[in-house]
Amino acid sequence: MSVVREPVFVSVLDPADVSLFSGFRDVSVSVANATGPYSFLQSVLGARLLGARVDVVVGYWGSTFADLAENGYLIPLNLTGGVVYRGRVVGVPVDYGVPLVICRGAPPPRSVHELLNLSRSGGLAVVADPVVLSSVVYSLGGSYFNGSPRALLSRDTVRGFEAVELLLRNDPGDPFNYTRQRSLFNNGSVRCLLDLWWVSKPLPSGYTAYIFYNKSLAYVKAAFALSPRGAEFLQRYGDKLLIKNRSFDIALGRVEPIPVYRPGAYDPLLPGVSYATYLIYRGTEPTQALKQVVRQLTQ
Missing domain, CATH: 3.40.190.10 (Periplasmic binding protein-like II)
Structure with a gap:
């Protein structure tokens, strides 16, 4: 039994990922125009313009997908391995x-x-x-x-x-x-x-x-099945997810790292590491750069 309705509409980041679904009938695939942890939303919005509702999203596990899982917008899968959130598999890895x-x-x-x-x-x-x-x-x-x-x-x-x-x-x-x-x-x-x-x-x-x-x-690229509520949510509010509280990204200016997550809480660890690296690159001594980031992560 399929976890989503048919026909299925899939959104992918990488054009190469279209081939993952070439053997399935009644599957339509949309390709985002850019890469990055949030770019799948561009494809979601493009699907909206086409009058389609996204059922499956292929993208990098990170802040947005953890947010969707936390709110019950991803369908838990009965699998023994995959992307796990709060003890349940929510995504099928397609690449690392x-x-x-x-x-x-x-x-x-x-x-x-x-x-x-x-x-x-x-x-x-x-x-x-x-x-x-x-x-x-x-x-x-x-x-x-x-x-x-x-x-x-x-x-x-x-x-x-x-x-x-x-x-x-x-x-x-x-x-x-x-x-x-x-x-x-x-x-x-x-x-x-x-x-x-x-x-x-x-x-x-x-x-x-x-x-x-x-x-x-490691970065994990996976396929995530949207629940009916999740598909409806992205149709209505997908563009709003682009607005994030990303203080480290803003401080860094031109770098957009992908956060690491722990269940139930946002963890800005990787953005913090990126910021420390940028400080070191700009001349801050490594110990001082790391101390500055740890203060911001633990305050």
């Missing part, structure tokens, strides 16, 4: 975004030590995303959260961010401009790129790569 260093014409670095040596030579561009940088921090024994954001102040975590500081300082581009960083790699200006990579995406011919994967942090 993990930290990866990709190189052209040479073996990739396989440790933070090798990564730092490559950075010192000017051969590495870094995308300053909190999940990407977790590969450095966690590899040196640090963590973002161990029951409290004060984990950011542990000796090993500070040491990890000191390594991040070196990567940012040596970067030949702009670590907060992922388009520029990928252009530097694609045009051969740097030999390697530390970036987010979707597991389902094949590696281009002639490239080598190493996944700096830590099991604590």
Whole structure:
């Protein structure tokens, strides 16, 4: 028995995700015009203009989907694995975004030590995303959260961010401009790129790569089934969800990180990590940057 009515209308972020539904009858797919944690709403609004009601949304697990789950707008699924919220599966994963260093014409670095040596030579561009940088921090024994954001102040975590500081300082581009960083790699200006990579995406011919994967942090792209109330809610108020209290995003200006969630409460941890990284990039000593963020997260 289907969890949604037929025909089904699906909204996806990535045009490549259209193929996920190519084998189903009575399924219509809408593609959002932009990527990001909130861009699926553009597709929802586009569906409204077409007179369709969205039944399934494919997007990144983050603030908006947690909000929908909290209000009963997602259908719990009878599955043994998936995106879990308050002990119930609410989404079916279709892909994972993990930290990866990709190189052209040479073996990739396989440790933070090798990564730092490559950075010192000017051969590495870094995308300053909190999940990407977790590969450095966690590899040196640090963590973002161990029951409290004060984990950011542990000796090993500070040491990890000191390594991040070196990567940012040596970067030949702009670590907060992922388009520029990928252009530097694609045009051969740097030999390697530390970036987010979707597991389902094949590696281009002639490239080598190493996944700096830590099991604590990864971006999850999943399919979420909307309840009838959820579909109606998005039809009526989807655009209102674009208005968020995102103080760290505002402070950061041009960076839009994806929050991590704990059941029943908003957790601005990843935006906080992004803000600390930006402060370090602008010259603040790592310990002071982390202390500033922890104060804001715990006040």
